[in-house]
Amino acid sequence: MLRFALRRIFQIIPTVIVVALLIFIIFSVVPGSFAASLFSDGRTNADPQLIARLTAEFGLDKPLYERFFTYIWDLARFDLGTSFRTRLPVIQMINERMGASLELATAAMVFAIVIGVPLGFMAALRPGSILDTVTMIGAVSGLSLPQFWLGLLMMLLFALHLNWLPSFGYGGGSFRNLILPAMTLGVTPLALLARTTRAGVLDVMNSDFIRTAHAKGMSEGAVVRRHVARNALVLIVTTVGLQFGSLIGQAVVIEKLFAWPGIGSLLVDSVAIRDIPVVQGTILVIVLWFLVINTIVDLLYAAIDPRIKQE
Amino acid sequence: MRLGFNLAFGGFLTAVVILAGIFAPWLAPFHPVMDANLMNAELPPDAEFWFGTDSQGRDVYSRILYGAQISLSVGIVSQVINSIIGVTLGMTAGYWGGWWDDLVNGLTNVMLAIPSLIFALAVMAVLGPGLLSLLIALGLTNWSWTCRIARSSTLSLKSQGYVLAAQSLGYSDLRIMFTQILPNMMGPILVMATLGMGGAVLSEAALSFLGLGIQPPFPSWGSMLTDAREMIQLAPWVAIFPGLAIFLSVLGFNLLGDGLRDRLDPHMRTRKA
Numbered sequence: 001m002l003r004f005a006l007r008r009i010f011q012i013i014p015t016v017i018v019v020a021l022l023i024f025i026i027f028s029v030v031p032g033s034f035a036a037s038l039f040s041d042g043r044t045n046a047d048p049q050l051i052a053r054l055t056a057e058f059g060l061d062k063p064l065y066e067r068f069f070t071y072i073w074d075l076a077r078f079d080l081g082t083s084f085r086t087r088l089p090v091i092q093m094i095n096e097r098m099g100a101s102l103e104l105a106t107a108a109m110v111f112a113i114v115i116g117v118p119l120g121f122m123a124a125l126r127p128g129s130i131l132d133t134v135t136m137i138g139a140v141s142g143l144s145l146p147q148f149w150l151g152l153l154m155m156l157l158f159a160l161h162l163n164w165l166p167s168f169g170y171g172g173g174s175f176r177n178l179i180l181p182a183m184t185l186g187v188t189p190l191a192l193l194a195r196t197t198r199a200g201v202l203d204v205m206n207s208d209f210i211r212t213a214h215a216k217g218m219s220e221g222a223v224v225r226r227h228v229a230r231n232a233l234v235l236i237v238t239t240v241g242l243q244f245g246s247l248i249g250q251a252v253v254i255e256k257l258f259a260w261p262g263i264g265s266l267l268v269d270s271v272a273i274r275d276i277p278v279v280q281g282t283i284l285v286i287v288l289w290f291l292v293i294n295t296i297v298d299l300l301y302a303a304i305d306p307r308i309k310q311e
Numbered sequence: 312m313r314l315g316f317n318l319a320f321g322g323f324l325t326a327v328v329i330l331a332g333i334f335a336p337w338l339a340p341f342h343p344v345m346d347a348n349l350m351n352a353e354l355p356p357d358a359e360f361w362f363g364t365d366s367q368g369r370d371v372y373s374r375i376l377y378g379a380q381i382s383l384s385v386g387i388v389s390q391v392i393n394s395i396i397g398v399t400l401g402m403t404a405g406y407w408g409g410w411w412d413d414l415v416n417g418l419t420n421v422m423l424a425i426p427s428l429i430f431a432l433a434v435m436a437v438l439g440p441g442l443l444s445l446l447i448a449l450g451l452t453n454w455s456w457t458c459r460i461a462r463s464s465t466l467s468l469k470s471q472g473y474v475l476a477a478q479s480l481g482y483s484d485l486r487i488m489f490t491q492i493l494p495n496m497m498g499p500i501l502v503m504a505t506l507g508m509g510g511a512v513l514s515e516a517a518l519s520f521l522g523l524g525i526q527p528p529f530p531s532w533g534s535m536l537t538d539a540r541e542m543i544q545l546a547p548w549v550a551i552f553p554g555l556a557i558f559l560s561v562l563g564f565n566l567l568g569d570g571l572r573d574r575l576d577p578h579m580r581t582r583k584a
Contacts, residue, residue: 249426
């Protein structure tokens with residue numbers, strides 16, 4: 001198990017380096033210089049001396065390969081560079097925002113699991129029932145909704161009309177501010193979870209060992225608890241993990257809509273003002289988050305289902 | 312029964328949306344950009360303006376019809392690009408194997424690690440907003456699953472009798488890939504592309520909403536929602552109708568994709584029989 005774990009953890013490193021390279025290349029083919037685009041407002045041209053000074057300050061006058069090696073070397077020491085705009089270390093800006101993003105993603109995931117898994121389970125136990133049909137229509141609708149639009153509608157209903165909840169902002173971390181963004185962000189994983197749980201449970205129900213369990217006279221409840229739930233769990237854990245990993249990426253739009261101070265809104269704001277080091281840093285952190293969660297899922301997966309380790 | 316419903320309803324929704332886009336110039340009572348009139352700003356839906364008017368007095372209904380042109384073009388064209396990239400890489404990797412296979416596999420794994428919306432955001436940041444940038448950003452960032460499917464289908468098709476026969480007849484590799492292998496894996500590829508179109512319409516909406524996609528005054532469904540947050544209390548129809556258009560067309564693509572998968576998946580076919 002330990003060897004399997006270590007191997008999976010070390011597999012992350014090359015992927016991160018290639019992602020870093022890819023991001024680096026994308027932002028190096030930008031036409032024109034960063035320093036110029038940072039200070040020209042479309043009406044007046046920026047002072048050439050200022051541009052020259054900034055270009056030198058950020059090392060943008062060095063050749064591309066040299067900049068890349070500096071970048072990777074800095075990355076290895078967890079130095080993501082300095083923001084063009086605020087002059088703060090990027091890692092510090094991300095650190096300040098990470099908590100809010102984690103809070104939002106976790107709340108959204110809990111919401112999705114608490115509602116999605118039981119719904120999918122109940123739908124699968126009674127295939128073709130009204131509950132099943134409604135759940136599946138709800139799931140395909142949930143996957144087709146533009147999330148930010150749903151957020152807007154919920155804002156309109158719960159914040160502006162009913163006045164139950166604040167419409168946006170962090171509110172110093174108050175739970176009431178968390179509800180609307182978390183529900184909005186949770187809808188997609190909820191729909192996906194209901195769907196995969198149902199598919200997983202149905203698949204297990206049709207397998208030979210369930211028929212055997214029934215044949216030897218096991219009660220329905222015991223079959224579901226002992227065999228179905230445990231076997232469907234692998235699929236559910238995988239879906240939860242994959243969704244949780246990509247949730248911070250999906251949160252970008254929701255964070256912006258609800259003015260939530262996470263790394264998603266940091267990314268969007270930095271894109272708008274072309275603060276490239278911050279953009280590169282946040283994307284890298286989002287990718288790293290995704291890879292780490294995926295690795296944890298793989299390890300959990302092996303712990304739940306001993307058949308997987310054999311490979 | 313359900314198989315039929317997904318395919319029929321999904322196909323119907325998709326057809327309605329595509330026809331709305333094609334016939335927008337004849338169906339729309341007003342011009343989507345030129346017919347701005349501040350005297351008519353933020354009127355609620357009535358007999359003249361079916362879906363109300365926006366902050367500049369433009370007819371929301373007409374803008375949604377024209378918006379279908381942009382949103383659907385982005386959805387369809389970007390997925391065609393993704394399918395071409397994914398199929399080409401996956402098929403050649405599966406057929407030739409070796410270092411090329413390793414390279415494509417590595418690249419696919421990297422692409423899978425970057426959420427496609429985030430990747431598209433980065434590309435938009437570099438290229439700047441606009442229709443062409445959107446097509447590039449969404450067309451280059453969502454081919455990894457198609458590539459995986461194309462690769463695994465090729466691996467299993469490569470040992471089929473008719474492929475071996477073609478090889479012994481001396482057909483070139485490319486001819487075998489395009490005439491023997493590709494037609495036999497079109498089903499799953501088509502399903503991925505259809506589902507991807509829904510995803511691309513959602514991504515376009517999200518990017519335009521963030522101000523990085525289609526720029527005002529040109530109407531795409533996403534750009535129509537850009538200032539919806541500020542207006543939602545006074546003029547909720549400005550937010551409701553474009554979102555509804557996005558929802559229905561994405562639902563159409565998703566149901567169509569699900570229906571196609573149910574119909575084309577050999578696994579499902581045997582179960583039904």
